[in-house]
Amino acid sequence: MNKSGGSKSSRQLGWFWSLPGLIFLGVFAAFPVISMLLMSVLTAGRFGGVTTPFTLDNFVRATDQTFLKVILTSILIAAATAILSLLIGFPTALFISRLTRKWQIILIIAIILPYWTNFLVRTYAWLVLLNNEGIINKFLRNIGLISQPIEMLYTPFAVIIGMTYLYLPLMILPIYAALEKVDKNLVEASLDLGSSAWKSLRTVSIPLAMPGILIGLIFVFVPSMGNFVVPELLGGGKTVMIGNLVRDQFLKARDWPFGATFALVLTIILIILISIQSRVSRKVNINA
Amino acid sequence: MATVRKFKFSATVVAAAALVLAACSSGSSDEASSASVDPNVDITTQKLVISNWAGYYPEDLAAKVKEAIGVDITITNHATNEEVMGKLTASDDSGIDVAFVSGQYAQALASAGKIINFDKAAIPNLANLYPEVADLAYDKGTNYSAPYAWGTTGICYRSDLIDFTPTSWNDLLNPKDSVKGKTTMLATERWLALPAMKALGFSVNTTNADEIAKAKEQLIATKPTLLAYDDTAFYTKLVSGEAVLTEAWDGWCNYGIAENPNIKFVIPNEGSDLWADTMVILSSSKNKEAAHAFINYILQPDVHAWVANNILYKVPNKAATETLDPALATSYPNMGLTPADLLKGEVVVDLGADSRIYTDLATEVTSS
Amino acid sequence: MPKKINLSTIVAIFALIFLYLPITAVVGLSFNTSSNSLIWKGFGFDWYKNIWSNEAIVQGFQRTLFVAIVTTILSLVIGTTISIGLNKMKAGGFLRTFSTAPAIVPDLVLAIGLLTTFSMFSFNLSLLTVIIAHTAFCTAFVVAVVLARIGLIDPSIEEASTDLGASATKTLFKITIPQLMPSLTAGAVLSFTLSMDEFVIAFFTNGPETPTLPMVIYSMIRFGVTPEINVLGTLLLLVSFVGVIFAQRIGKVADSI
Numbered sequence: 001m002n003k004s005g006g007s008k009s010s011r012q013l014g015w016f017w018s019l020p021g022l023i024f025l026g027v028f029a030a031f032p033v034i035s036m037l038l039m040s041v042l043t044a045g046r047f048g049g050v051t052t053p054f055t056l057d058n059f060v061r062a063t064d065q066t067f068l069k070v071i072l073t074s075i076l077i078a079a080a081t082a083i084l085s086l087l088i089g090f091p092t093a094l095f096i097s098r099l100t101r102k103w104q105i106i107l108i109i110a111i112i113l114p115y116w117t118n119f120l121v122r123t124y125a126w127l128v129l130l131n132n133e134g135i136i137n138k139f140l141r142n143i144g145l146i147s148q149p150i151e152m153l154y155t156p157f158a159v160i161i162g163m164t165y166l167y168l169p170l171m172i173l174p175i176y177a178a179l180e181k182v183d184k185n186l187v188e189a190s191l192d193l194g195s196s197a198w199k200s201l202r203t204v205s206i207p208l209a210m211p212g213i214l215i216g217l218i219f220v221f222v223p224s225m226g227n228f229v230v231p232e233l234l235g236g237g238k239t240v241m242i243g244n245l246v247r248d249q250f251l252k253a254r255d256w257p258f259g260a261t262f263a264l265v266l267t268i269i270l271i272i273l274i275s276i277q278s279r280v281s282r283k284v285n286i287n288a
Numbered sequence: 289m290a291t292v293r294k295f296k297f298s299a300t301v302v303a304a305a306a307l308v309l310a311a312c313s314s315g316s317s318d319e320a321s322s323a324s325v326d327p328n329v330d331i332t333t334q335k336l337v338i339s340n341w342a343g344y345y346p347e348d349l350a351a352k353v354k355e356a357i358g359v360d361i362t363i364t365n366h367a368t369n370e371e372v373m374g375k376l377t378a379s380d381d382s383g384i385d386v387a388f389v390s391g392q393y394a395q396a397l398a399s400a401g402k403i404i405n406f407d408k409a410a411i412p413n414l415a416n417l418y419p420e421v422a423d424l425a426y427d428k429g430t431n432y433s434a435p436y437a438w439g440t441t442g443i444c445y446r447s448d449l450i451d452f453t454p455t456s457w458n459d460l461l462n463p464k465d466s467v468k469g470k471t472t473m474l475a476t477e478r479w480l481a482l483p484a485m486k487a488l489g490f491s492v493n494t495t496n497a498d499e500i501a502k503a504k505e506q507l508i509a510t511k512p513t514l515l516a517y518d519d520t521a522f523y524t525k526l527v528s529g530e531a532v533l534t535e536a537w538d539g540w541c542n543y544g545i546a547e548n549p550n551i552k553f554v555i556p557n558e559g560s561d562l563w564a565d566t567m568v569i570l571s572s573s574k575n576k577e578a579a580h581a582f583i584n585y586i587l588q589p590d591v592h593a594w595v596a597n598n599i600l601y602k603v604p605n606k607a608a609t610e611t612l613d614p615a616l617a618t619s620y621p622n623m624g625l626t627p628a629d630l631l632k633g634e635v636v637v638d639l640g641a642d643s644r645i646y647t648d649l650a651t652e653v654t655s656s
Numbered sequence: 657m658p659k660k661i662n663l664s665t666i667v668a669i670f671a672l673i674f675l676y677l678p679i680t681a682v683v684g685l686s687f688n689t690s691s692n693s694l695i696w697k698g699f700g701f702d703w704y705k706n707i708w709s710n711e712a713i714v715q716g717f718q719r720t721l722f723v724a725i726v727t728t729i730l731s732l733v734i735g736t737t738i739s740i741g742l743n744k745m746k747a748g749g750f751l752r753t754f755s756t757a758p759a760i761v762p763d764l765v766l767a768i769g770l771l772t773t774f775s776m777f778s779f780n781l782s783l784l785t786v787i788i789a790h791t792a793f794c795t796a797f798v799v800a801v802v803l804a805r806i807g808l809i810d811p812s813i814e815e816a817s818t819d820l821g822a823s824a825t826k827t828l829f830k831i832t833i834p835q836l837m838p839s840l841t842a843g844a845v846l847s848f849t850l851s852m853d854e855f856v857i858a859f860f861t862n863g864p865e866t867p868t869l870p871m872v873i874y875s876m877i878r879f880g881v882t883p884e885i886n887v888l889g890t891l892l893l894l895v896s897f898v899g900v901i902f903a904q905r906i907g908k909v910a911d912s913i
Contacts, residue, residue: 010744010745010746011744011745011746013741013744013745014741014742014743014744014745014746014747015741015745016741017737017738017740017741017744018737018738018739018740018741018742018745018747018751019741020734020737021734021735021737021738021741021755021795022738022741022751022754022755024734024791024792024795025734025738025754025755025758025792025795025796028770028773028788028789028791028792029757029758029761029766029792029793029796030754030757031773032766032769032770032772032773033761033765033766033769034769035769035772035773035776036765036768036769036772036773037765037769039772066648066651066652066655067651069655069656070651070655073655087667088667088670088671088674089671091663091664091666091667091668091671092664092667092668092671092672094664095664095665095667095668096668098664109900110672110675111671111672111675113893113896113897113900114675114676114678114679114893115849116849116853116892116893116896116897116899116900117679117682117889117892117893117896118853118869118870118873118888118889118892119853119855119870120855120870120873120874120877121682121873121885121886121888121889121892122678122679122682122889124873124877124885124889125678125679125681125682125889126678127877128681128682128685129677129678129681131528131530132515132530133528133529133530135681151469154515154516165674165675165678168671168674168675169675172671222760222762223762223763225762226762226763226764226765227764228764228856229855229856229874233877236514236515236516236517236518237475237516237517237518237654238511238514238516238517238654240651240654240655243764245651246764246768247764248647248651250374250378250768250771251370251371251373251374251378252370252373252374252477252647253643253644253647254373254374254377255644256772259768260768263764263765263768263769266762266764266765267761267762267765270760270761270762274760337864337865339864342875342879343879362865364864364865364867365875367875367878367879375864378771378775378781379774379775379778379779379780379781380775380778381778381780382781382863382864383780383781383782383863383864383865384864520878520879521878521879524692524879527692528692528695
């Protein structure tokens with residue numbers, strides 16, 4: 001199933017071409033990630049770095065209530081971000097897929113363009129918008145809708161909004177690509193056979209676009225979990241997520257093994273999600 | 289399956305190599321090493337990389353240094369102690385020659401052998417410091433850290449936006465309804481714990497499990513009333529009115545006072561700490577002679593007074609402080625604090641292996 | 657195709673407003689003459705004039721540009737050679753996953769891994785380590801993009817070229833690369849954009865003297881809301897906008913050739 005094919009000489013040529021690059025990736029991507037994740041079984045050096053003995057203490061410590069809470073918070077916030085992105089992103093992708101080609105391109109560019117502003121600046125813009133003394137609150141007070149500012153900034157709500165904003169294009173694009181692949185004839189057929197637009201959506205388009213939807217969910221969920229900038233800037237230090245924990249353990253507490261433990265948790269979650277995605281996508285391709 | 293086996297095999301090889309390498313590359317010597325400055329070195333050929341807080345030095349410092357001692361300096365910024373400590377401990381040579389760190393962190397760096405003991409002959413201006421400096425617990429004898437600025441921690445507030453005058457740490461920890469949601473606390477672990485420690489009558493350096501637990505309880509109760517934990521932007525929050533009562537380092541409050549004279553600073557009656565930001569020389573520095581000369585230059589009375597006037601923090605330099613304009617203390621009350629006043633505060637020291645207690649405390653409180 | 661206003665239309669419009677609201681705020685506030693973004697003082701170009709004298713920003717931008725260009729070139733070369741090789745040997749899932757994994761792994765994990773590795777080998781942090789880190793990261797994206805297309809290319813044209821006596825280099829440059837051009841362009845644009853905007857990996861792998869622009873912005877933001885950030889954001893947006901139009905024009909010209 002996964003055997004390398006091709007003639008012997010083309011295989012040799014293949015290795016000749018790819019080996020240098022593969023070694024580069026091995027040294028500067030594979031090795032760093034794997035060795036760092038493995039530090040979770042070592043002990044912290046007194047002032048940083050790692051030493052023997054090998055130990056499972058870090059894993060035991062990670063099950064402490066405080067840290068489990070952080071992991072849970074991360075999962076909840078990342079999930080909320082993914083769901084919010086889906087609720088906004090799917091209809092948007094659907095809308096775009098129904099436009100003429102020319103308009104599709106224009107809208108796709110419109111969706112990607114904000115991405116070309118630095119993400120820190122875009123996150124910071126929410127500081128100004130959500131602030132108690134910021135634009136939204138001032139506006140609502142001026143038109144008399146509220147008398148006291150709505151506390152939006154420095155809350156988990158702000159973190160979710162901030163991350164949804166960052167990752168929304170990553171949800172829209174894969175869904176749009178998947179919807180485009182859905183054979184329009186199937187949709188037409190289902191409509192001809194008497195299904196309502198909504199039913200045809202539910203029974204035809206969505207299931208067939210599922211691989212794209214799942215990719216979108218992963219593209220939003222995983223970066224959200226590992227993000228430390230948004231919780232820090234928009235969460236006021238009150239929302240601690242795995243990303244913050246990893247960063248703090250490595251840079252503040254200088255406890256590399258313990259930080260590596262959480263990096264490992266993050267990576268394992270990623271692997272689980274990806275296997276689910278590829279399993280579903282294989283099923284869809286078989287059924288289609 | 290062939291590919292799965294191939295994967296498992298290469299992963300194991302990588303893993304083994306990684307573990308061996310990681311375990312081998314640890315350990316540096318304990319205790320600060322001594323340096324002997326070579327008097328024959330021409331320091332104008334040396335360059336310095338200095339890490340300091342942004343806005344914590346006069347803007348033309350680099351130019352003045354070049355003019356005075358002929359050394360080129362590049363100043364890089366760190367926002368918090370923890371950030372610069374991270375850089376300094378992440379690798380053997382961080383590329384930094386001189387770092388500005390708070391006293392207890394200098395102590396930690398010294399224990400790890402990361403900074404050198406001064407060759408005091410090369411820094412004669414150490415004599416300008418207040419005699420009390422030599423007693424500061426994080427570096428008795430002033431061996432490896434030259435104090436740059438010192439002060440205390442208190443409450444920085446908008447006197448025009450609140451209807452009372454704060455006098456106690458409890459005004460921050462258990463705030464009145466009128467200020468709920470408009471308060472901030474410092475995020476760095478030792479200072480996050482400080483208000484609770486002092487309000488409960490404990491030492492800021494305590495490692496007693498009971499006391500830590502009680503402080504944690506109080507801090508967790510305070511969290512829902514806070515606007516945010518903030519080390520760097522609390523004064524802009526005061527200026528904009530988002531916050532009205534904040535935990536603050538005294539000099540940092542001055543940045544706010546400069547923009548809005550309604551901002552005031554007070555040391556709560558339960559007492560506070562005595563912190564000092566110090567200059568240290570990294571053992572990995574290849575420009576130790578220039579580093580010594582730089583520190584000596586800063587400790588010159590006229591230079592140190594110029595710094596004080598510029599950054600509005602008190603400097604532990606007796607000769608310099610005596611030349612300061614008394615009017616400064618009227619606009620910025622913290623400048624009028626005498627060493628005797630400051631010494632009422634408790635000196636923050638490094639807790640070595642027990643530091644983890646406070647890091648965990650901070651994590652537990654902020655994630656609650 | 658249903659043209660009526662329905663739920664998806666409403667949500668789509670909301671999405672666009674949502675995406676552009678902060679951008680509008682950033683652009684609008686860049687003209688605020690006050691030094692505190694939350695207090696509007698008046699309309700002016702003051703901060704646009706000031707920003708050029710902000711050395712940290714100007715140098716940060718130059719460094720980021722330098723890193724992005726070098727990274728793009730390196731990752732294009734490395735990524736393309738990997739793709740060509742993998743395609744020739746009809747590589748299976750493992751090698752493909754291996755080559756694209758850096759793009760999927762959380763950037764924090766990759767960043768910290770590189771930090772610990774550089775530290776382990778006492779490799780001092782500097783712009784060089786950032787370039788290496790970014791190249792590793794971007795190469796994976798290039799491989800993903802090029803590999804997708806290279807499988808669709810008809811190998812018989814290449815074979816014909818070699819049969820007719822062309823050297824390997826000639827075949828490469830005259831046949832393979834032109835066929836890959838759309839992917840190479842996409843890969844280059846992707847690499848460049850990712851590197852320019854990249855913060856997390858740079859944060860952990862950079863040396864202290866040479867902060868990249870995102871790192872400069874991060875320290876500025878930590879200190880509170882200043883208008884310089886808004887000006888910077890507006891300028892970056894403008895540059896990207898011009899870049900997209902430029903790329904479109906070039907595309908049209910290339911198509912017509």
